[in-house]
Amino acid sequence: MASQRALSRHALIVIDIQNDFLPGGALAINEGDLILPTVNALLQQDFTAVIASRDWHPEHHISFTAQGGPWPVHCVAGTSGAAFAPGLDQRSLTHIIHKGTRESCDSYSAFFDNEQQASTGLDALLRGFYIEKVTLCGLALDVCVAATARDARSQGFETSIALNACKGIAADETPCLQELSELGIKLITS
Numbered sequence: 001m002a003s004q005r006a007l008s009r010h011a012l013i014v015i016d017i018q019n020d021f022l023p024g025g026a027l028a029i030n031e032g033d034l035i036l037p038t039v040n041a042l043l044q045q046d047f048t049a050v051i052a053s054r055d056w057h058p059e060h061h062i063s064f065t066a067q068g069g070p071w072p073v074h075c076v077a078g079t080s081g082a083a084f085a086p087g088l089d090q091r092s093l094t095h096i097i098h099k100g101t102r103e104s105c106d107s108y109s110a111f112f113d114n115e116q117q118a119s120t121g122l123d124a125l126l127r128g129f130y131i132e133k134v135t136l137c138g139l140a141l142d143v144c145v146a147a148t149a150r151d152a153r154s155q156g157f158e159t160s161i162a163l164n165a166c167k168g169i170a171a172d173e174t175p176c177l178q179e180l181s182e183l184g185i186k187l188i189t190s
């Protein structure tokens with residue numbers, strides 16, 4: 001029955017599949033492009049809502065090295081680096097969430113900023129659709145996907161990460177995966 005998955009009120013959240021995070025980009029994740037076919041296949045499945053996040057920074061964002069932050073300039077709002085990767089199949093996206101939009105605070109999670117103060121609106125969006133379960137995929141596994149998963153879990157959503165549709169930065173992902181697993185986050189293969 002085609003509607004069975006939809007009845008379970010399940011959202012897919014696709015994290016930061018943007019040019020700057022792919023090979024050739026300003027903050028490229030090694031082999032980040034290799035997950036695109038898997039992400040696109042996941043996008044074909046039946047979800048109640050399909051949300052994509054974009055890292056979306058002002059020009060002098062606090063996360064950039066010139067401002068004392070850890071990262072090179074990346075994903076400046078409206079630039080080609082901040083655009084979705086051309087290989088991402090956007091047809092089934094129902095919503096786009098922007099994060100890191102305030103100059104004075106970074107946001108790894110698609111829910112809340114790193115100070116856990118400002119919300120992107122994702123929480124209210126999911127509750128508006130009576131979502132119970134979320135599946136996450138995208139970039140980078142050990143940074144923004146992990147942070148989003150922690151917040152999803154703490155907000156009470158049944159949370160899974162499709163590991164084969166993610167790519168991380170750390171050479172060894174084991175400690176991160178262990179921590180997420182201990183939080184009750186399911187690590188799955190889509």
Ligand SMILES: [Zn+2]
Nearest residue numbers: 055063075100
């Ligand atoms: Zn960023």
